Every structure is written in structure tokens, then in C-alpha cells.
């Protein structure tokens with residue numbers, strides 16, 4: 001590591017975390033077991049300033065380590081733009097390795113002008129076992145090119161350095177995973193438990209260059225306990241990208257409730273009455289504002305006052321699903337002006353990523369107190385529905401997860417509305433699960449209910465949505481308290497298990 005650049009390195013580490021170039025959760029890896037940390041440095045092409053900083057640091061690292069070579073070659077594909085920047089800054093000619101030889105013309109694997117005996121420095125983004133570097137070394141060497149060094153952005157410390165050293169190539173990394181973990185811990189961005197869980201995993205999962213494990217296949221049940229459903233809400237608050245998700249996690253932890261009341265009533269006064277009675281037991285109150293027959297601005301003002309008094313957030317379950325422009329108008333305009341009062345809204349992922357851009361477009365600017373409005377709002381994306389016979393399949397769920405966790409708008413996504421624990425892994429998102437009642441049942445219109453314990457312990461719900469289970473009770477406050485107690489106990493038992 002370049003000592004004099006330590007502050008710059010730390011700032012870059014935090015920035016990489018913020019742009020989702022790496023994240024913590026439970027991720028499927030090429031080697032067949034899951035990992036609690038995942039790197040995706042492909043995203044940096046969307047952040048030219050980050051790209052520039054990484055390239056500058058690579059160049060100063062190359063100079064400091066005196067890694068002079070006649071050529072540079074990036075390991076395809078993520079490292080290619082980085083190798084290009086290094087080549088331009090150093091005026092070092094580049095070589096490009098094809099992953100597959102062309103079926104026509106020169107059939108070359110290595111593009112560029114070179115001669116046997118030339119030296120080449122490898123540039124790589126992330127190293128796990130080192131096998132990708134070794135593939136590139138093999139192709140360069142088959143052309144007579146000499147490779148002695150590789151410069152990499154992140155060493156996951158899982159054996160890659162030793163593996164490539166066995167082939168006579170030294171690895172020089174800007175970051176080790178340990179440095180990234182310690183920096184994020186120091187910056188208050190992750191909990192000690194996260195550092196410990198990842199460190200434990202890395203120590204246990206060392207990989208050979210052929211993808212096999214060093215020693216016996218690790219017992220991932222014992223090693224990888226960094227799964228979202230096991231982490232307490234207060235720790236997950238630090239992992240959330242959305243400011244509203246952070247607020248909600250913290251509120252749930254301090255108020256000790258993971259109950260959302262679905263206030264599906266048609267009169268403003270009835271909603272205010274139930275909000276006041278159930279307010280002490282809930283973290284979230286969910287509305288369907290278009291069913292309120294006597295909607296008025298004063299109703300919203302009273303609802304917001306109750307939310308402030310009892311400390312719960314407001315969610316409008318609008319289930320936006322149109323093109324970006326229409327969604328933007330539906331969110332910000334019309335009678336309800338949803339964006340002006342709802343901390344959270346729900347949206348379908350059916351239109352793709354443009355749903356997030358459309359919602360954010362309605363929020364531009366500052367609020368009356370000079371705060372960033374977009375930072376005070378968030379969305380829950382629907383990845384599954386509780387209605388029997390709904391059309392959502394596994395592919396839809398998977399794509400919804402990608403929309404929620406990848407790309408430039410993830411800071412707007414507070415969570416996912418779904419029915420199962422495998423919908424997403426990222427612990428900074430909140431799972432909201434409707435279809436909850438004391439007794440399992442199905443209503444006359446296809447709503448399917450599960451018990452509070454089942455949705456939290458078996459289906460991964462962080463917050464359970466209860467509507468008629470409370471609304472139809474004789475004593476709504478008592479019912480809310482019962483649901484709150486059962487849901488919270490189920491959550492504490494889930495985390496402790």
C-alpha cells in the first residue's frame with residue numbers, strides 16, 4: 001500500500017463503498033459457496049472522478065514499486081478501461097487480450113504491436129484466486145511476452161497472491177480487503193460484527209488457482225453467518241444506502257417494533273383515530289390514499305402530526321407502475337401530492353429502472369428547511385405479491401433484486417416488498433411483507449395470510465404489514481400491541497438463533 005497516499009486511499013475506500021463497488025450480504029460466488037462480501041468494480045465506469053482517482057493511484061503505485069514494463073495489459077473485461085488510463089498516463093503501449101480468438105482474419109489472442117521477449121505489466125480489478133490473471137499471463141507467454149508483475153485494485157486475501165507467485169508473477173495491490181474493512185469501520189460505515197464475520201470467512205475460505213479450496217471444503221454454515229436475517233436492525237442501519245431506510249431501521253430498533261399498520265379505511269377521521277390508538281406500537285403506517293373519500297390537506301397535516309408524536313413513518317402504497325414521466329406526475333402532482341408527505345412509497349419494477357428515475361424526478365430541489373428532498377424519501381420495490389395466482393416468477397424476482405441493489409439510484413431504494421427470504425441478500429434493504437394475520441387463511445378475494453412468527457422466522461420479513469387483522473379487532477390498540485409483541489419476539493429469536 002502507498003503510505004503517503006493513506007488519506008486518499010481511505011477516502012477512495014469509502015467512496016467505493018458508497019457507489020456499491022463492494023457490498024456486504026450473502027452472495028453466490030464462482031467457487032460454489034457464498035461470500036459475505038462482493039466486489040463489482042464494473043460500476044466505476046459510471047463515476048469518472050472515481051475512475052480517475054483509481055487510475056492515478058495505480059500509476060503512483062507502479063512508479064513507487066518501479067514496475068517498469070514495455071506494455072500494460074488489462075485482464076478482460078473490468079480492468080480494460082483502467083489499463084487504458086494507465087497506458088495513457090504513462091505513455092506505455094497497451095496490449096489487449098481477447099477472451100476468445102477471432103474465428104477469421106489474424107485469429108490473434110493478443111492485439112497490439114509486440115515482439116517476443118517484450119515485458120508486460122498486468123492490470124486487474126479484483127483478485128480472489130488469481131485464476132483470471134493466470135489466464136492472461138498464459139496467453140501473453142504463449143506469444144513470448146514476459147510477465148513478472150501484476151498491479152491490482154483489490155486483493156480479497158483469499159490466496160490469489162500466493163497462487164500467482166507460484167507462476168513467477170508478483171502481485172501488488174492498492175487495497176487489501178482488511179484495509180477496506182478497517183477503513184469502513186473507522187469511518188463508522190460498518191459494524192464490528194461485519195468486520196469480524198468477513199474476516200472469519202476470509203480466513204476460512206482460501207482458494208487454489210484451479211478454484212478448489214485449500215484444505216477441506218469450508219463448512220459455510222459455520223463460516224458464513226453474515227446473512228441479512230441474522231443481523232440486528234441497528235447494525236443494518238449502517239449498511240443501508242437509503243437515508244430513510246437508515247431512519248426506519250434505527251426507529252425500529254429504538255421503539256422495538258417491526259409492525260406496519262395498513263390503515264385501509266375510507267374516512268380521514270377513522271384513519272386519524274386508528275393512527276392515534278395504534279401509533280405507540282407501529283414503526284410504519286401505510287395508506288391507500290385514493291380510497292379516502294374526504295381527503296383534505298388538513299387530514300394530511302393531522303396525520304403527519306400523529307406520525308411525529310408517536311414516532312412512525314408514513315408509506316403510501318401507491319404501487320407506481322407507469323413510464324417515468326407519468327410516475328413523476330403521479331408522485332408529485334394531483335390532489336394528493338404524495339411526495340410532499342409520504343416518507344415512503346411502493347412501486348412495481350415492471351417498467352424497469354425508469355421507475356426509480358421517474359420517482360426521483362418529482363423530488364428535485366430542497367425542502368422548506370433547506371434539506372435535500374430526495375434524501376428524505378424512499379421507495380419499496382415490489383418483488384413478490386401476496387395475492388394467490390399472481391404472475392410474478394423467479395426471473396422477475398431476480399431482476400427486481402438487481403434494480404434494488406445495482407445502479408446509480410440505489411440510494412433511493414429503502415426496501416423490497418416480498419414474501420420470501422431469498423428475494424434479496426443485501427442487509428441494508430428492508431423486507432416488508434404483507435399478508436399477515438394471527439391465523440393462516442385466505443380471504444374471499446385471494447389474499448393469503450401467514451402467521452407473524454412464520455413471516456419473520458421462515459420468510460425473512462423485517463417488517464410485517466397487518467391490515468384487517470387489526471382494523472377488524474374490537475380493541476384495535478390491544479390488537480396492535482399483540483401483533484407488535486409477537487412480531488418483535490419472532491425477530492429477536494431469529495437474530496439470536
Ligand SMILES: O=c1ccn([C@@H]2O[C@H](COP(=O)(O)O)[C@@H](O)[C@H]2O)c(=O)[nH]1
Nearest residue numbers: 262384385386434435447465466467468
Ligand atoms: O403483495 C401485497 C402488496 C401489498 N399488500 C397490501 O397490504 C395490505 C394488506 O392488508 P390486509 O388487510 O392485512 O390483507 C393491503 O393494504 C394491501 O394493499 C398486500 O396485501 N399484498
